[in-house]
């Protein structure tokens with residue numbers, strides 16, 4: 001592009017260059033990049049003919065070129081908002097998805113505002129679920145585990161940046177919390193069958209950590225741990241909620257046999273079965 005480029009010309013150029021993402025997404029991403037360059041929507045609306053600086057132009061061109069290589073914009077810009085929190089993300093950690101906010105809402109609906117319960121998030125990634133719960137229910141003790149040291153490092157940095165005290169622990173499945181008790185357990189574990197994994201968009205396949213998406217040959221691997229070991233970690237009447245693959249919803253629910261109670265599948269806003277909840281039996 002030439003050096004005298006207006007805000008609106010840059011927006012138009014980027015929208016065109018990002019057309020491969022689809023019209024709505026291209027516009028949204030172009031606006032998002034403008035914002036990252038320090039050009040707010042308000043500034044764009046009030047002064048569309050203002051000239052972008054050479055530094056802003058060069059940065060925009062670099063971002064668009066990386067995006068054309070199918071690198072997720074969240075990794076390029078280094079952040080993603082989740083449940084009102086601004087989270088740092090980067091290679092090594094899954095970009096939190098909007099539907100996972102629905103999982104957080106379901107869990108929060110089960111935790112009264114002032115209780116000092118213990119809450120576990122297994123497979124925390126960027127810390128998204130754990131941090132959102134701690135932000136909304138500060139009296140709770142929130143513990144979060146992940147097998148990936150890279151993910152845990154980012155989760156810890158997010159906790160520090162947001163001033164939210166979550167106890168992040170490295171380890172496989174529920175091993176880091178063996179012998180402990182929680183009133184609530186939540187998890188968005190890897191669940192994509194290997195055969196489906198290879199069909200994912202290049203953004204996901206080439207850039208996001210495989211370990212965060214597919215558990216390998218057995219897509220129900222993590223749910224088996226939640227259904228078996230998880231049961232022993234829940235207090236009487238305790239609540240479990242997890243995200244799942246809609247095509248495996250029934251198979252996942254079938255793992256939660258007695259003494260699990262109130263095993264329910266829930267649809268997301270698109271009407272697909274994406275969540276499971278269950279309760280540990282109450283004390284007799």
Ligand SMILES: C[S@@+](CC[C@H](N)C(=O)[O-])C[C@H]1O[C@@H](n2cnc3c(N)ncnc32)[C@H](O)[C@@H]1O
Pocket residue numbers: 093094095096097100122123124125126127128129145146147148151171172173174188189190191211212213215
């Ligand atoms: C689908 S991502 C979810 C990340 C985050 N909770 C979210 O919703 O954005 C699954 C996470 O589980 C972690 N994970 C995969 N296998 C695991 C295992 N065996 N034990 C513990 N964590 C595991 C991955 O590293 C990844 O961070």
